[in-house]
Amino acid sequence: MLMNTKGTALVTGASSGLGAEFARALAARGHDLALVARSAPALQALAADLRRDHGVRAEVIVQDLSAPDAATRVAEQSADLGLTVDLLVNNAGFGTAGHFDRIAAEREHDELMVNVVSLVGLTHAFLPGMLSRRTGGVINVGSTAGFNVAPYFATYAASKTFVLNFSLALWSELRGSGVKVLAVTPGPVETAFFDRIGTRKAAIGATPATPVSVVADALRAYDRDRGYVVPGRGNFAMAHLMPRRPRKLVALLGRRVTRQVADELTPSAAR
Template structure:
């Protein structure tokens, strides 16, 4: 099993932080990317002291023009041997789309989709040149269906899920793999940050970040194309495939609509 450095975006909290811990725990050096320099430093210090790995911090706002190129250049300027790219950074918006803040919707698209695509394309040059590399994109079970009152978020994750599956097939047999991690509601502050505190999302079932990150690490190291953590979410994703779309839309509306 290789021990390439893992580059993790959105590594200061939530799933990103736990994914970084999983890689460090298994002996990988890590490069941590997020906006909050002080928090990143704390995460890096903890990983280095616990697991005796090198943890490099790159404080950067990925929600700006040219950020993906700047990050790629920063990795090369520091001579980091990145062999695993973890595209985790992202946000969610909630509420009626007709009332949405357009700047927030643009930011959601940039972080959830555009940055992920750009970084994947840039690092694939390195991976395909050496004939080895792994891409782990954090999607969502939300991406398997439309989501009224979170229309943009569900659509962005549909892009991530579909893009990654297609890429996995393109890369088959090359030594490079692509994996999409598609959890359901996770026990983080995502719902509160998305303004969903008064919706039914996650009110009956939430996955722990450790469960999700463990499944993601195992899946990407196996080269799986799709990883859906947890039996309940696996069952739900299978059920969604055979449920008529109008019913799925209405169920999602009931879950996402503010109570």
């Protein structure tokens, strides 16, 4: 029997990593779930676990978010399932690393479609309903990379800068509306990201956090309507100290740190 819930949360990139952990944590809070990713078997397995462990409704929406009409398709499938999305977690994303001129343009295009275009499209799709109900929220997963210039992660870092600024702008616009917006900007997290990107050096010497700790920090910040959160004290310090320096100097200093990644990689992408 399904329990009475706190509404439906739609989580993108829910097949693994932070997305799967967001789904588990929200189900434990009593939310029904709509799970979005490309991998049907992984989503079906997670949905079955959530139904069994938490007694919530868990639906699967299989969608590649790099497709031009991805947000429209997700919104239509949600409507077909009779779901009213009360919390949107835009977690899906991937990174490219290496010398920009050697990374396939098609991969960079897909990266921006997933990290930026689908995030904005899904927010456009579900935010009006939340505003009309005067309740709900959007959680956008960014990165500490979004605070800084990141040579050899040029497109990835720029996409995460967009996520941070977009989220904070909406947070400001929607004050008093009953709808919350949060940007979550973690440093390295222990997910498949580094295996897929091709080198653990992409963590730039930092010890990756666990998905459990990042999601716990994110949901605490969301409850408090903080606008953005940088999980981890070390990450918080780095995120806020570096941008205070001249931007060209930051770019030059960043090159010294991130060059080790480019030197190790045959141009590759993580997803």
